[in-house]
Amino acid sequence: MNSFPTESEGNTDDAFRAGFIAVVGRPNVGKSTLLNRIMDTKLAAVSPRPQTTHVRMLGVLNREAYQAAFLDTPGYIGRARDEMDRRMSQEGARALEEADVAVLVVEPRTPGDVERYFAEDLVRRGIPAIVAINKVDSVAKEALLPVIEAYSRLDAFVEIVPISALRSDGIGLLMELVVKRLPEAGPMFPPDQITDRSERFRVIEMVREKLFRLFYQELPYATAVTIDEWVDESTNHGGKTHIAIRIHPEKDSQRLILLGKGGLALKEVGVQARGDIETLLGKQIFLELWVKARPQWRRDPAFLRQLGMAD
Numbered sequence: 001m002n003s004f005p006t007e008s009e010g011n012t013d014d015a016f017r018a019g020f021i022a023v024v025g026r027p028n029v030g031k032s033t034l035l036n037r038i039m040d041t042k043l044a045a046v047s048p049r050p051q052t053t054h055v056r057m058l059g060v061l062n063r064e065a066y067q068a069a070f071l072d073t074p075g076y077i078g079r080a081r082d083e084m085d086r087r088m089s090q091e092g093a094r095a096l097e098e099a100d101v102a103v104l105v106v107e108p109r110t111p112g113d114v115e116r117y118f119a120e121d122l123v124r125r126g127i128p129a130i131v132a133i134n135k136v137d138s139v140a141k142e143a144l145l146p147v148i149e150a151y152s153r154l155d156a157f158v159e160i161v162p163i164s165a166l167r168s169d170g171i172g173l174l175m176e177l178v179v180k181r182l183p184e185a186g187p188m189f190p191p192d193q194i195t196d197r198s199e200r201f202r203v204i205e206m207v208r209e210k211l212f213r214l215f216y217q218e219l220p221y222a223t224a225v226t227i228d229e230w231v232d233e234s235t236n237h238g239g240k241t242h243i244a245i246r247i248h249p250e251k252d253s254q255r256l257i258l259l260g261k262g263g264l265a266l267k268e269v270g271v272q273a274r275g276d277i278e279t280l281l282g283k284q285i286f287l288e289l290w291v292k293a294r295p296q297w298r299r300d301p302a303f304l305r306q307l308g309m310a311d
Helices: 031-039 081-097 112-125 143-152 171-181 199-214 254-259 261-281 300-307
Strands: 015-026 057-062 066-072 103-106 129-133 161-162 225-232 241-249 286-291
Touching: 015 081, 015 112, 031 057, 031 066, 031 103, 031 171, 031 261, 066 171, 081 129, 081 300, 103 112, 103 161, 103 171, 112 129, 112 171, 129 143, 129 171, 143 161, 161 171, 199 225, 199 261, 241 254, 241 261, 254 261, 254 286
Parallel strands: 015 066, 015 103, 103 129, 129 161, 241 286
Antiparallel strands: 057 066, 225 241
């Protein structure tokens, strides 16, 4: 169990605090890794590929003195190429509309056009914003000073915090600063709720994560995952929960990559995903994976809604 956040972090008075925190930034800067570290559980898929996150993911951290509702968002997309890109961009915009605080996750380099865009947008919205400079374990400490100075000059952020989400460094301080900015308010969610996503959605995320980790060089992020069947205590499978999952690449050539020689590649996806799913559900499962190409699914509004992407 992580040692952060403590019950009283960021709240030394008697007032209970609650609010939404939008986690925004470029693709692949570590937003989902940060959410998983804060929540101390796997909510969002994490992989080396950009744009692993397709939809907004809610993580509710409940403590005695506060309730912090984090909204993990897809990475910033400058120009939408299709319907899926458009919806991913909307997910980020909606999160900022709801946010009481924003955390801009960046890599340890000076601000680029995307970071300047966020700075201007956050000022315009009037949202207290914190920069979390992630992956600081990948650079020398002296290299951070010009990065911190550059973000300070943007005059758009109330705090700048170096962190390593992968190693859990600096997360406690980040939480302290976030909670301090939350409004005084009552809880928004029941104390036992940690997300608004179903177990089925989280199972899909676990399979997607293994796909991208195993095929991150060959497989584009245009690969969808759906559940065909879910039967608890299946009599046909020794009383285990039977879960049949279908993977939807856009091209037949990608289908062949996913299957691998003799189906061994797909079998490895199942082996790796099964352990995470059984931990989540707390029981043994019988997992089946199928692959069927679905051309142009990124442009199909009905299918995108099925994946949980709002209009």
